[in-house]
Amino acid sequence: MAANISQKRKPTVKLGTDVVGHEWTDWKWQVDHSIRDIDTFEKLLAVRFAKAERAELEKTIAKFPLSITPYYLSLIDADDFRNDPVFKQAFPSVEELEVDECELADPLAEDTDSPVPGITHRYPDRVLFYISHVCSMYCRHCTRKRKVGDHDAIPSKAEVIKGIKYIANNPQIRDCLLSGGDPLMLPDKYLDWILTELRKIPHLEVIRIGTRMPVVLPYRITDELVAILKKHHPIWINTHFNHPKELSQASKAALQKLADAGIPLGNQSVLLAGVNDCPLIMKKLVHKLVKNRVRPYYLYQCDLSEGLSHFRTSVGRGIEIIESLIGHTSGFAVPTYVVDAPGGGGKIPAMPNYLISWSANKVILRNYEGVITTYKEPDNYVPAVCNKKCDDCHLQHQVADGEAENPGLVGIAKLLADSNKVISLTPENTERIARRVNE
Ligand SMILES: *Cc1c(COP(=O)(O)O)cnc(C)c1O
Numbered sequence: 466m467a468a469n470i471s472q473k474r475k476p477t478v479k480l481g482t483d484v485v486g487h488e489w490t491d492w493k494w495q496v497d498h499s500i501r502d503i504d505t506f507e508k509l510l511a512v513r514f515a516k517a518e519r520a521e522l523e524k525t526i527a528k529f530p531l532s533i534t535p536y537y538l539s540l541i542d543a544d545d546f547r548n549d550p551v552f553k554q555a556f557p558s559v560e561e562l563e564v565d566e567c568e569l570a571d572p573l574a575e576d577t578d579s580p581v582p583g584i585t586h587r588y589p590d591r592v593l594f595y596i597s598h599v600c601s602m603y604c605r606h607c608t609r610k611r612k613v614g615d616h617d618a619i620p621s622k623a624e625v626i627k628g629i630k631y632i633a634n635n636p637q638i639r640d641c642l643l644s645g646g647d648p649l650m651l652p653d654k655y656l657d658w659i660l661t662e663l664r665k666i667p668h669l670e671v672i673r674i675g676t677r678m679p680v681v682l683p684y685r686i687t688d689e690l691v692a693i694l695k696k697h698h699p700i701w702i703n704t705h706f707n708h709p710k711e712l713s714q715a716s717k718a719a720l721q722k723l724a725d726a727g728i729p730l731g732n733q734s735v736l737l738a739g740v741n742d743c744p745l746i747m748k749k750l751v752h753k754l755v756k757n758r759v760r761p762y763y764l765y766q767c768d769l770s771e772g773l774s775h776f777r778t779s780v781g782r783g784i785e786i787i788e789s790l791i792g793h794t795s796g797f798a799v800p801t802y803v804v805d806a807p808g809g810g811g812k813i814p815a816m817p818n819y820l821i822s823w824s825a826n827k828v829i830l831r832n833y834e835g836v837i838t839t840y841k842e843p844d845n846y847v848p849a850v851c852n853k854k855c856d857d858c859h860l861q862h863q864v865a866d867g868e869a870e871n872p873g874l875v876g877i878a879k880l881l882a883d884s885n886k887v888i889s890l891t892p893e894n895t896e897r898i899a900r901r902v903n904e
Pocket residue numbers: 585586587588591592593642811812
């Protein structure tokens with residue numbers, strides 16, 4: 466049904482020019498002809514919104530702009546568009562105007578943990594680097610809605626240079642995640658230049674690109690682009706499929722090009738009410754992904770960004786979905802379910818519990834079927850006591866010249882370390898601590 470409609474619809478998409486095959490698969494044509502107003506949407510899909518709803522929709526897109534590529538629009542089933550997962554992700558809902566008390570413009574404090582504009586440095590060894598603030602399709606569930614369509618926010622070349630310098634000056638950064646907006650909105654040459662500059666940094670081991678192009682504009686994955694990416698290996702790509710319906714022939718072809726270029730592919734889904742909050746849909750999605758050499762990486766709990774409350778599910782729904790995957794399907798098809806902590810705590814895994822209990826010499830575990838089992842701990846396990854001096858240790862961790870023997874420990878790993886004297890992590894600024902100071 467859906468396939469019929471998209472085939473029937475392609476030739477009817479008229480936006481000034483008649484669409485012939487060649488133009489349809491030209492990514493720049495797709496960007497230039499993206500649907501940005503409700504009139505055009507109505508015409509192309511042959512649907513009509515009631516006057517009152519339309520007025521609300523206009524208000525919504527004044528706040529959060531609308532943009533859908535003709536390709537992504539063609540996936541919508543016009544006969545049941547209100548329930549269509551592509552429609553729900555791409556077309557505004559009047560519910561976006563409702564802002565919950567708990568919702569924030571920047572819930573993840575990405576702009577706060579930013580040492581230079583365009584960089585979020587939250588984790589010790591890796592950074593997010595925003596090199597574009599525009600996308601070909603504006604996801605209605607975007608966590609960075611505050612920036613969507615803000616053309617003043619397109620990072621200048623000077624800003625990008627500052628970001629590259631920051632990475633070059635901080636040798637602990639071994640992984641850089643290019644994000645945005647969609648980095649693949651940038652012209653090939655400019656992208657090639659950024660990647661070339663980054664590759665000059667000796668301590669930067671891995672470059673990742675986060676892009677939704679394989680989903681919303683697969684024609685962006687051209688042979689020319691792939692040839693550029695290949696020059697700068699190791700390049701990893703994470704994309705963003707949310708529903709099995711999005712894996713069209715064109716998407717699959719794009720994924721094949723990337724995988725054939727030796728780029729490991731991952732997928733980050735967002736759990737969205739009314740789109741994919743169903744164990745069966747998620748299972749079908751992960752199966753389709755791995756068939757196309759894409760490893761499900763994260764399943765995100767929907768962030769507390771402004772205007773997303775209608776998309777949010779309970780965390781319990783997410784756990785239930787993961788419960789339906791672990792053991793039931795290939796281990797590599799199971800993503801890690803994470804809640805990105807409001808306030809900037811980063812991603813926190815929220816997975817079902819398998820460790821039920823333990824004693825001095827036994828642990829009790831349960832499997833996916835409900836089997837409860839025991840694992841007897843070894844009687845004579847003698848762990849190497851760590852004094853943080855790898856040279857004194859029999860384990861062969863080879864420390865290269867200039868490499869820190871045992872870099873500073875953080876968080877729970879620090880509490881667990883033999884060499885550490887700290888016995889608790891204590892929140893600052895509590896009344897209890899204040900009283901101590903005043904003693
Ligand atoms: C998600 C994220 C990363 C990358 O995290 P991984 O778990 O390594 O994929 C890095 N920085 C920020 C700010 C992030 O939100």
